[in-house]
Amino acid sequence: MKNSKIQWCDDTENPVMGCDGCELWPTVGQVLAALISLVLRFTKLSRNEVRAVIAPIINEYETTTELWHDRELILIDLQQEFPDMPASDWERTIEKQFKCYAGTLHLARGGRPDDWSEPVSPGHAAIFERPVNYPGRMAKTAKRPDLRGEVRADKPWLNGLPRLVFVSDMGDALSEGIDFDYLKDEIIDVATGPDGSRHLWLWLTKRPKRMAEFAEWLRETHGVPWPDNLVAMTSVTNRTTRSRIDQLRKVPARFRGLSVEPLVESVDLDLTHVDWLIVGGESGKYSREFDIEWARSLKEQCSEANVAFFVKQLGANAVEDGFPVELRDSHGGDWNEWPVDLRDREFPSGFGRCPHKTTQVA
Numbered sequence: 001m002k003n004s005k006i007q008w009c010d011d012t013e014n015p016v017m018g019c020d021g022c023e024l025w026p027t028v029g030q031v032l033a034a035l036i037s038l039v040l041r042f043t044k045l046s047r048n049e050v051r052a053v054i055a056p057i058i059n060e061y062e063t064t065t066e067l068w069h070d071r072e073l074i075l076i077d078l079q080q081e082f083p084d085m086p087a088s089d090w091e092r093t094i095e096k097q098f099k100c101y102a103g104t105l106h107l108a109r110g111g112r113p114d115d116w117s118e119p120v121s122p123g124h125a126a127i128f129e130r131p132v133n134y135p136g137r138m139a140k141t142a143k144r145p146d147l148r149g150e151v152r153a154d155k156p157w158l159n160g161l162p163r164l165v166f167v168s169d170m171g172d173a174l175s176e177g178i179d180f181d182y183l184k185d186e187i188i189d190v191a192t193g194p195d196g197s198r199h200l201w202l203w204l205t206k207r208p209k210r211m212a213e214f215a216e217w218l219r220e221t222h223g224v225p226w227p228d229n230l231v232a233m234t235s236v237t238n239r240t241t242r243s244r245i246d247q248l249r250k251v252p253a254r255f256r257g258l259s260v261e262p263l264v265e266s267v268d269l270d271l272t273h274v275d276w277l278i279v280g281g282e283s284g285k286y287s288r289e290f291d292i293e294w295a296r297s298l299k300e301q302c303s304e305a306n307v308a309f310f311v312k313q314l315g316a317n318a319v320e321d322g323f324p325v326e327l328r329d330s331h332g333g334d335w336n337e338w339p340v341d342l343r344d345r346e347f348p349s350g351f352g353r354c355p356h357k358t359t360q361v362a
């Protein structure tokens with residue numbers, strides 16, 4: 001548990017560390033494909049010939065975490081085969097694909113090839129793609145003081161709200177291997193207990209289909225409805241991932257939210273039965289452009305659909321009318337630097353009316 005710098009919450013908590021991936025984290029196959037494309041720029045060999053050389057080297061790895069830690073050894077092998085390929089291009093090709101913040105932190109704090117049994121920093125998954133449960137963390141966070149009616153000096157937009165706890169910023173608790181009994185004990189029972197029901201829990205996943213299945217399982221197996229103080233949230237980063245919103249609608253939550261971050265292209269969204277939308281541009285070394293017109297368009301869509309609109313950050317590479325927007329904050333998270341019309345940090349009005357009864361599910 002820790003106080004968070006993330007603008008839309010007070011704290012973060014992770015009942016599960018690690019994740020089995022998404023569009024922000026490459027599979028071994030995607031790394032292989034990127035490397036083949038890179039090598040093709042420096043050789044006259046055909047794609048199949050290049051693949052025949054590289055695939056046996058790369059396919060030895062089950063996870064990209066393991067591949068990442070061996071990248072210098074792999075490069076030595078590849079440079080023997082393709083001596084014209086510059087090391088810097090190889091490095092950039094690899095690094096550009098590892099976009100998930102949680103995953104890159106795990107690369108620094110997880111295990112090492114000489115000992116995958118222990119992470120360097122306790123409390124992390126040794127291999128990011130093999131999530132690990134940390135029971136008890138949620139209950140500890142639930143004991144934190146009640147913030148209803150309180151002022152937050154550093155995040156005034158949260159003033160008066162209950163404590164907002166972002167669940168799962170360092171992995172995805174709905175990754176395939178995590179069983180529903182654990183999620184019930186760790187998340188549902190804590191959120192609805194005497195300590196947890198004083199707070200609002202914001203559970204973000206890129207697997208809303210599995211979240212809806214979990215809700216169904218809770219109701220059918222235990223007769224437990226979805227807690228009112230557990231906001232169901234998913235992420236949309238581009239047009240392809242919009243279908244997650246349809247899956248989120250199947251979660252019988254009182255509040256549903258979207259994290260539209262990092263947004264990499266303009267999107268039109270169906271916001272039916274969505275209560276809250278957070279938008280943000282990408283940060284980090286290889287951040288992609290974020291056209292602030294995309295945020296303006298989402299603001300308009302939220303206004304039409306009566307959805308609370310929250311701008312988290314403009315990212316490290318914001319553009320307006322084709323020109324870079326100069327921002328001192330490396331994440332573009334200081335709203336004093338933004339165009340005035342985008343200084344919006346709203347919450348659904350119902351967030352302030354917690355604590356909660358629990359909506360009965362038919």
Ligand code: SF4
Pocket residue numbers: 018019020021022023024025100101102103169170171172206
């Ligand atoms: S933690 Fe989230 S962003 Fe990172 S790989 Fe998993 S689903 Fe993607």
